[in-house]
């Protein structure tokens with residue numbers, strides 16, 4: 017858990033934050049939320065955020081928090097207008113301003129008092145109840161919410177073009193550090209998947225032969241994380257990759273202790289591209 | 298807000314691991330110059346005639362291609378352009394005009410690339 021938190025801390029990360037969730041999960045979340053969000057604009061907002069998570073600007077993490085807060089606020093029925101005004105430009109201020117309120121509200125929610133009291137007569141809508149359920153679940157059984165994974169954020173790959181034929185993957189070492197994998201392993205995977213080759217330059221950036229866009233590298237990285245980082249049992253990204261006995265590689269989970277073997281990276285068939293003329297001569 | 302862990306999952310299901318080489322068919326992409334790409338299909342079982350498949354692919358996707366005999370990887374089908382998903386669909390299609398009863402399972406095919 018502690019490790020997960022470390023991964024989440026983003027301020028040092030270059031601007032955008034990407035949640036490298038696997039697609040199916042995102043889909044599931046989306047549909048789930050879609051089902052739940054009748055008439056609730058706030059949930060909708062959240063959904064939108066998730067879909068475009070690759071593209072959202074500035075403060076991914078803060079953003080998410082803000083939205084969560086806002087949802088809690090919505091329960092507080094009124095008083096939200098003032099906050100909405102503030103929310104565009106000064107998120108931290110807003111958080112500070114409302115935190116006491118939210119705290120109070122959360123207490124009520126957790127203890128089942130106030131509107132939540134079984135004797136209370138006010139109507140509780142489905143979204144309200146749902147949000148209470150998840151708030152309680154989150155506070156009491158954080159490991160059940162799948163939060164550990166959703167919080168697993170790594171900065172998006174920064175990709176630049178060098179000349180016409182090469183791409184530079186600038187923050188590879190940063191990303192590798194976050195995943196706790198060696199640059200070499202990730203590089204090998206990238207090259208094998210992309211069917212290309214490359215080198216590392218002086219600033220530890222990866223120079224890849226061929227034109228690649230950020231989105232494309234992100235896809236490959238996502239697959240890497242699925243295969244070599246996340247724990248299959250508890251989905252935690254806090255794992256170690258070690259060489260076990262008989263030359264096999266194992267991913268050992270630091271939160272649940274499960275261990276699984278992973279395939280070695282194989283390049284497979286590579287067609288000769290563009291070199292043929294030179295070979296003939 | 299998904300409750301991932303409440304899904305039923307067999308803790309030993311993946312214990313066999315990926316290390317036991319399933320005989321995957323690998324579909325890869327490679328960049329050539331400019332916007333041009335190559336699709337390669339590697340690891341097809343010996344039951345299939347790569348030449349016949351190639352012929353079908355060429356007709357279906359209106360592209361050129363060739364069968365390369367690689368000393369390590371065996372016979373590899375190489376097509377011009379990115380036809381990865383289409384090749385995947387073809388190989389798993391039980392239709393008589395496609396693979397018929399020889400159709401492959403989706404989890405026996407691995408698509409690589411971006």
Ligand SMILES: [Zn+2]
Nearest residue numbers: 247250269272
């Ligand atoms: Zn685990």
